[in-house]
């Protein structure tokens with residue numbers, strides 16, 4: 239099991255959610271203007287882990303009544319994508335991420351950026367969110383696939399001919415969007431889109447904690463996805479891990495989230511020395527990792 243070698247890098251488990259809140263909010267937290275990258279732009283040019291992406295987003299959908307925060311990209315997301323792609327990330331070093339991993343992201347928003355960056359490195363990446371993001375996330379997947387990038391296509395096909403190696407281009411099926419509403423939908427093994435694979439190695443939620451009413455359904459969904467592992471006979475020897483990255487805003491919302499999350503998950507904060515400079519240098523960004531508790535251990 240990969241987990242013990244990961245634990246060595248994480249430091250102490252969080253035993254008191256209120257203390258974690260106090261520690262995080264005792265720092266000077268810079269104002270991030272809510273945390274959009276640019277809420278007016280319809281396209282963003284982003285460079286992540288050495289590759290360029292052109293992301294379409296929608297200020298119009300963002301300004302619609304209702305909860306449409308995923309219509310634009312949030313600042314922490316390119317930094318998390320960059321950190322997850324780094325080979326010295328503890329998730330790679332411990333084997334939780336590998337070329338065989340199945341990853342599911344909750345609340346991915348319109349960009350699908352973390353998936354675009356990670357999908358070529360893992361077996362399968364499933365992006366999920368409410369269905370209003372579908373049109374733009376699919377456009378962003380299609381237009382940012384290396385197949386559609388003339389420069390990369392040329393490089394790939396030349397080296398492919400020369401070395402006879404398989405193309406670095408990932409088939410579209412390996413990065414897909416599936417609608418999943420935390421408040422309405424049930425988590426089932428069919429989310430993997432495969433008869434053979436029935437659970438995920440890693441669940442990611444990036445900047446999804448900002449609204450009190452969403453905390454319980456989000457945490458429940460994280461737990462339900464990780465729980466798929468227990469009934470997957472092929473994954474029994476591997477722990478499913480939940481990674482939650484967020485921008486610190488309202489301390490009461492954070493405390494409600496960490497209390498709820500800790501009921502279901504043993505929880506660690508990723509220490510500064512395991513983060514990339516971009517994440518480390520911003521005390522307003524924080525990444526937690528959770529391992530599902532046994533049902534009997536779930537706190538009341």
Ligand SMILES: C[S@@+](CC[C@H](N)C(=O)[O-])C[C@H]1O[C@@H](n2cnc3c(N)ncnc32)[C@H](O)[C@@H]1O
Pocket residue numbers: 305306307308309310311312314315344345346347348349366367368371418419420421422443444445446448452455
């Ligand atoms: C602040 S945005 C972050 C989007 C993206 N992860 C990013 O960082 O750019 C929060 C995301 O949570 C999603 N979300 C909110 N409520 C949800 C629900 N009930 N079910 C699924 N996703 C939801 C939103 O649609 C949105 O994409």
